[in-house]
Amino acid sequence: MTSHWLAPRTDSPVHAEVPLPGSKSITNRALVLAALADGPSVLRAPLRSRDSELMVGTLRALGVGVADGPDGSWLVTPAPLTGPAELDCGLAGTVMRFVPPAAALAKGTVRFDGDPRARERPMGTILEALRALGADIDGDALPFALHGTGHLTGGQVVIDASHSSQFVSGLLLSGARYDNGITVVHDGKPVPSLPHIEMTVEMLRAHGVEVEDDEPNTWRVRPGVITARDWDIEPDLSNATPFLAAAAVTGGQVTVPGWPTRTTQPGDAIREVLTLMGCEVVLDERGLTVRGADVLTGIDMDLRHASELSPTIAAIAALAEGPTRLRGIAHIRGHETDRLAALTAEINRLGGDAEETEDGLVIRPRPLHGGVWGAYADHRMATAGAIIGLRVDGVEVDDIGTTAKTMPDFPAMWRTMLDGAAVEAL
Numbered sequence: 001m002t003s004h005w006l007a008p009r010t011d012s013p014v015h016a017e018v019p020l021p022g023s024k025s026i027t028n029r030a031l032v033l034a035a036l037a038d039g040p041s042v043l044r045a046p047l048r049s050r051d052s053e054l055m056v057g058t059l060r061a062l063g064v065g066v067a068d069g070p071d072g073s074w075l076v077t078p079a080p081l082t083g084p085a086e087l088d089c090g091l092a093g094t095v096m097r098f099v100p101p102a103a104a105l106a107k108g109t110v111r112f113d114g115d116p117r118a119r120e121r122p123m124g125t126i127l128e129a130l131r132a133l134g135a136d137i138d139g140d141a142l143p144f145a146l147h148g149t150g151h152l153t154g155g156q157v158v159i160d161a162s163h164s165s166q167f168v169s170g171l172l173l174s175g176a177r178y179d180n181g182i183t184v185v186h187d188g189k190p191v192p193s194l195p196h197i198e199m200t201v202e203m204l205r206a207h208g209v210e211v212e213d214d215e216p217n218t219w220r221v222r223p224g225v226i227t228a229r230d231w232d233i234e235p236d237l238s239n240a241t242p243f244l245a246a247a248a249v250t251g252g253q254v255t256v257p258g259w260p261t262r263t264t265q266p267g268d269a270i271r272e273v274l275t276l277m278g279c280e281v282v283l284d285e286r287g288l289t290v291r292g293a294d295v296l297t298g299i300d301m302d303l304r305h306a307s308e309l310s311p312t313i314a315a316i317a318a319l320a321e322g323p324t325r326l327r328g329i330a331h332i333r334g335h336e337t338d339r340l341a342a343l344t345a346e347i348n349r350l351g352g353d354a355e356e357t358e359d360g361l362v363i364r365p366r367p368l369h370g371g372v373w374g375a376y377a378d379h380r381m382a383t384a385g386a387i388i389g390l391r392v393d394g395v396e397v398d399d400i401g402t403t404a405k406t407m408p409d410f411p412a413m414w415r416t417m418l419d420g421a422a423v424e425a426l
């Protein structure tokens with residue numbers, strides 16, 4: 001069911017403190033690692049959203065215990081993975097790319113499917129890699145079936161990960177449990193989202209797994225135990241960006257508490273982006289504070305390693321004073337929707353001037369008018385529409401419900417931000 005939403009418009013600068021729920025990327029890695037570990041683990045402050053609930057659903061279907069704690073935590077109790085099982089990946093890249101390498105350790109047949117768009121997202125690379133490592137899989141995209149024998153030989157595999165870093169992360173997350181561990185060698189155009197691979201490597205090491213990543217484009221995981229451990233999940237920095245954008249486009253001030261001083265989340269790149277656009281950006285003990293600029297300037301930026309931020313940045317760019325060029329993001333054509341096509345179409349539909357290039361977007365600001373903003377079942381397209389709607393009358397996001405993928409409370413959080421309900425906290 002879709003849900004039309006008239007984006008709130010404001011003439012006043014937004015002033016708010018906005019706490020963010022846990023990181024999708026850290027939560028879903030922590031769930032997989034906990035499921036494959038040598039004992040129970042607690043995940044504190046995990047993200048609870050469609051993507052993480054889908055991850056929990058797949059692990060439970062494979063026999064893993066995931067219990068809800070009273071404080072919103074998850075207690076994960078590993079068990080030998082077993083089929084038969086039917087797994088729903090929804091539209092979650094982390095589920096469709098992280099679970100098959102784990103399910104290759106299961107005994108029995110495990111069937112995977114997802115949303116209609118999920119059937120179009122790139123999967124062939126990781127399924128081909130798993131086959132080369134010894135798995136028996138029917139299919140090259142969702143839906144597919146994996147016939148597990150309870151173990152996987154593993155070893156070295158050469159892949160082209162230029163369409164998604166998640167192919168590398170997925171293989172590494174389960175690799176310690178393969179008989180020979182795993183060595184992933186990338187051969188192809190540059191891998192996007194390298195910080196997400198660093199996140200994988202850091203989290204594996206935190207679970208006691210030996211990982212070598214000194215050589216460019218090569219990652220080696222030694223076979224061995226994944227030691228159980230608890231996690232305190234950082235706030236989701238990519239999900240924070242629409243709120244920080246609200247400060248930027250209204251000349252207001254937004255603070256996101258709990259912003260880590262060191263992180264592998266690529267959402268941290270918003271600090272550089274907004275600084276380049278003219279905002280004042282301060283990271284201190286209160287969190288990250290963005291103060292909007294008098295004049296918001298356009299930027300020319302390679303976003304390959306923080307491509308999740310493209311919809312937010314494109315929305316800000318459409319409201320800025322000069323042209324913006326975003327480069328290095330051809331692979332986002334394979335995200336929840338073809339984001340280059342979707343952003344171009346929706347900005348232009350409101351009277352803007354956006355152009356798709358071979359590997360990105362050029363956006364030349366023009367006065368915009370109201371109209372329907374298509375979300376394309378993409379949570380970040382929906383939040384991009386909300387940003388533009390702050391400054392343009394009558395922007396109607398055709399499906400705000402799609403924000404449930406990673407932020408089910410988005411409409412209420414947006415409203416609270418605009419009501420300045422947390423302004424006293426500043």
Ligand SMILES: O=C(O)C1=C[C@@H](OP(=O)(O)O)[C@@H](O)[C@H](O)C1
Pocket residue numbers: 024025026093094163164165166169192193196307308331
């Ligand atoms: O590993 C992860 O948690 C993610 C990796 C990135 O994927 P791509 O490398 O496909 O861009 C990112 O865009 C996605 O939202 C989350």
Ligand SMILES: C=C(OP(=O)(O)O)C(=O)O
Pocket residue numbers: 091092093094308335336380406
């Ligand atoms: C690309 C994204 O998600 P996924 O994990 O489904 O790839 C995203 O959240 O921007």
